[in-house]
Amino acid sequence: MMDRLFALVGVAVALVAAPFLKTVINRTKAAVAGRQGPPLLLPYRSLVRLMSKGAVYGSQTTWIFRAGPVVSLVATMGALCLVPFAGRPALVHFEGDILLMAYLMGVGRFFTVLAAMDTGSSFEGMGADREAFFSALTEPSLLLGVAGLGAITGSLSLSGIYGKLGGSAFLGSNLPALIFILAAFVIVYLAENSRIPVDDPTTHLELTMIHEVMVLDHCGIDLAFIEYGGALKLWTMGLLVSGLVFPGGTGSLWLDVLLSLCCLMGFQVAVGLVESSTARLKMGRVPLLLAVAFVMSTLWIMWVVR
Amino acid sequence: MKQLLMTLLLLVDLNMFATSRVDSLIRSAALQGAIVVCLVALSSVGGLSSVEWAFLLVTGLVKAVCLPVVMFKALRSVGIRRELEPMIGYRKSLFVGLFAVGFSLWISVKLPMPPGVDDPLGLSVALLSMMAGMFLVVSRKKAISQAVGYLVMENGIYFMGPAMAVHHPLVVEAGVLLDLFVGVFVMGVIILHIRREFNHIDVDRLSELKD
Numbered sequence: 001m002m003d004r005l006f007a008l009v010g011v012a013v014a015l016v017a018a019p020f021l022k023t024v025i026n027r028t029k030a031a032v033a034g035r036q037g038p039p040l041l042l043p044y045r046s047l048v049r050l051m052s053k054g055a056v057y058g059s060q061t062t063w064i065f066r067a068g069p070v071v072s073l074v075a076t077m078g079a080l081c082l083v084p085f086a087g088r089p090a091l092v093h094f095e096g097d098i099l100l101m102a103y104l105m106g107v108g109r110f111f112t113v114l115a116a117m118d119t120g121s122s123f124e125g126m127g128a129d130r131e132a133f134f135s136a137l138t139e140p141s142l143l144l145g146v147a148g149l150g151a152i153t154g155s156l157s158l159s160g161i162y163g164k165l166g167g168s169a170f171l172g173s174n175l176p177a178l179i180f181i182l183a184a185f186v187i188v189y190l191a192e193n194s195r196i197p198v199d200d201p202t203t204h205l206e207l208t209m210i211h212e213v214m215v216l217d218h219c220g221i222d223l224a225f226i227e228y229g230g231a232l233k234l235w236t237m238g239l240l241v242s243g244l245v246f247p248g249g250t251g252s253l254w255l256d257v258l259l260s261l262c263c264l265m266g267f268q269v270a271v272g273l274v275e276s277s278t279a280r281l282k283m284g285r286v287p288l289l290l291a292v293a294f295v296m297s298t299l300w301i302m303w304v305v306r
Numbered sequence: 307m308k309q310l311l312m313t314l315l316l317l318v319d320l321n322m323f324a325t326s327r328v329d330s331l332i333r334s335a336a337l338q339g340a341i342v343v344c345l346v347a348l349s350s351v352g353g354l355s356s357v358e359w360a361f362l363l364v365t366g367l368v369k370a371v372c373l374p375v376v377m378f379k380a381l382r383s384v385g386i387r388r389e390l391e392p393m394i395g396y397r398k399s400l401f402v403g404l405f406a407v408g409f410s411l412w413i414s415v416k417l418p419m420p421p422g423v424d425d426p427l428g429l430s431v432a433l434l435s436m437m438a439g440m441f442l443v444v445s446r447k448k449a450i451s452q453a454v455g456y457l458v459m460e461n462g463i464y465f466m467g468p469a470m471a472v473h474h475p476l477v478v479e480a481g482v483l484l485d486l487f488v489g490v491f492v493m494g495v496i497i498l499h500i501r502r503e504f505n506h507i508d509v510d511r512l513s514e515l516k517d
Contacts, residue, residue, distance in 0.1 A: 176309040176312070295320065
């Protein structure tokens with residue numbers, strides 16, 4: 001019962017605090033560039049502003065276009081409920097929920113892609129094509145990485161895996177291999193959340209966009225859903241990465257929560273640093289980066305089953 | 307600590323499979339040399355005598371400083387920065403590297419280990435380094451990448467002994483290293499001459515002789 005309550009509070013915190021992660025990344029980038037950066041609550045304000053506006057739909061769009069943002073937001077929320085926080089069990093957990101999480105993300109993406117194609121705009125079709133291609137390449141890395149984690153913890157649910165990492169299972173001979181899975185997960189994180197080496201969230205040139213070009217036709221409350229869904233995705237996948245660095249298990253609940261939050265925020269700072277220090281890859285080089293992620297998670301799984 | 311170094315060595319080896327920049331290749335080889343020497347120092351059974359420490363130190367200097375410096379000099383004088391057309395493309399090379407990792411892990415589990423070796427990881431990393439070196443030699447066209455390949459291969463061989471808990475291999479290794487040093491030195495001179503004569507250093511084009 002206590003676990004349930006804790007998980008519920010964790011999800012509520014995520015729902016409230018997720019947009020703040022964007023602020024952390026943007027503030028880091030601003031600090032590196034010597035700028036003051038956007039106001040701390042800018043993501044919230046823009047969400048409120050978008051929420052208060054009505055939506056405009058093109059005459060040639062169908063219900064798919066309207067369903068896209070809603071489905072992808074709900075799918076991301078579903079994934080959020082499956083990811084454990086601070087080493088405690090998630091709100092929903094069962095053996096094999098890894099696959100459900102991966103495919104909930106997939107469903108969200110699928111509907112974003114469909115909605116983009118539904119507009120009939122050639123730009124959006126191009127973005128949809130790229131998104132589908134790159135995310136298809138990231139999926140094996142994520143699943144292999146989690147499968148390796150499952151192999152050492154003997155569990156197939158995210159809660160089981162991340163709960164046991166805090167114990168002794170992970171230490172010992174598998175510790176150096178943490179580099180592999182971390183590298184793989186960070187690349188997957190950057191690719192899935194359209195961050196810089198793969199996609200530039202601040203670009204204004206449609207031809208080079210991946211994610212942003214798909215949502216060009218959405219406005220008002222639909223755009224708010226998409227932005228909010230993106231923030232939740234940052235949080236959900238951020239927990240997967242930061243849970244590896246600090247899996248909890250200090251014994252004290254408050255310390256676990258505090259350190260997990262610090263780890264999550266620290267990871268966003270790291271993402272901001274990566275974005276400040278690297279240029280965006282040429283579109284043709286992105287598959288090589290994703291291949292590196294795949295190689296890393298294959299190395300990881302070879303290491304743990306060796 | 308040893309395992310962490312071996313993991314780093316594995317990553318450096320994979321970088322050599324995938325990188326297209328020759329300077330990154332040389333830097334990886336230097337890093338590999340440094341890691342290998344550290345690993346040998348850590349895994350020498352029964353401690354080292356002062357003579358052996360001296361050998362180790364000299365080896366480290368040659369592997370991580372002298373040879374890379376010579377290669378960088380050669381690189382600067384021929385003025386190339388990347389290898390544009392390898393025999394095997396970089397994405398494919400990366401997967402060849404992955405396959406090599408899998409193979410070396412597999413075979414090091416299969417091989418019978420001499421007594422005193424509890425973790426076969428060292429052997430697999432040494433094998434991987436040798437394979438990386440061989441791969442560079444056969445799949446790259448620029449003479450300088452091939453020379454780096456020899457250096458990488460030698461690093462693998464050097465680490466093989468301590469990984470299999472062979473006693474006192476350091477003296478023998480120092481002799482091998484001397485050969486390699488002379489080899490790389492000669493290579494540096496030859497690359498310069500090839501470049502002066504033919505205006506490029508692609509070895510596969512050397513077979514079409516000029517008259």
